[in-house]
Amino acid sequence: MLQLNKINHITIICSDYQKSKTFSTTILGLTIIQEIYREERQSYKLDLALNGDYVIELFSFPNPPKRPSSPEAAGLRHLAFEVNDIQKTRDFLVNQSITAEAIRIDEFTQKSFFFIADPDNLPVEFYEK
Structure with a gap:
């Protein structure tokens, strides 16, 4: 049987990186583990922690598609x-x-x-x- 220990992280792709970074750190109080800008992808990757545990990977990409419906679209x-x-x-x-x-x-x-x-x-x- 497969043995899972815990969820390692959840990835979120945002449309406005600075706004989402501020929301995640200032409003939700998550702490930054590391922030990387990937020039070749024009993308930020922000690793965030909750109480010292890595939980969210926040990505930015140029012009990501919108969610098809809210809140009951297939997927997360x-x-x-x-x-x-x-x-x-x-x-x-x-x-x-x-x-x-x-x-x-x-x-x-x-x-x-x-x-x-x-x-x-x-x-x-x-x-x-």
Whole structure:
């Protein structure tokens, strides 16, 4: 049987590198592991960590195609972060001028959650521990 240890990272291709870099570091609080500019591809690669663990690889490419529909296109639907205090998290994001959905309760787990959109309008979920 295949033995997986954990998810190593998730890759996101953004349309505005500086905007997405700022969102990831300033709003989400991810830390930069390394940033590389690949001249031959006109592309940045930004490795980001959460609590010291490598989690997101942010890429920029010239003129990437848009997501075909939102939010139910085939493929990765959203990125979710676990948080300790859902209301405090939502309040922080709203104070940063981020539009946040109302807090809802997961009907199966009874945990609180809500969504925002990243700079490319991709869904990002915050889910209470």
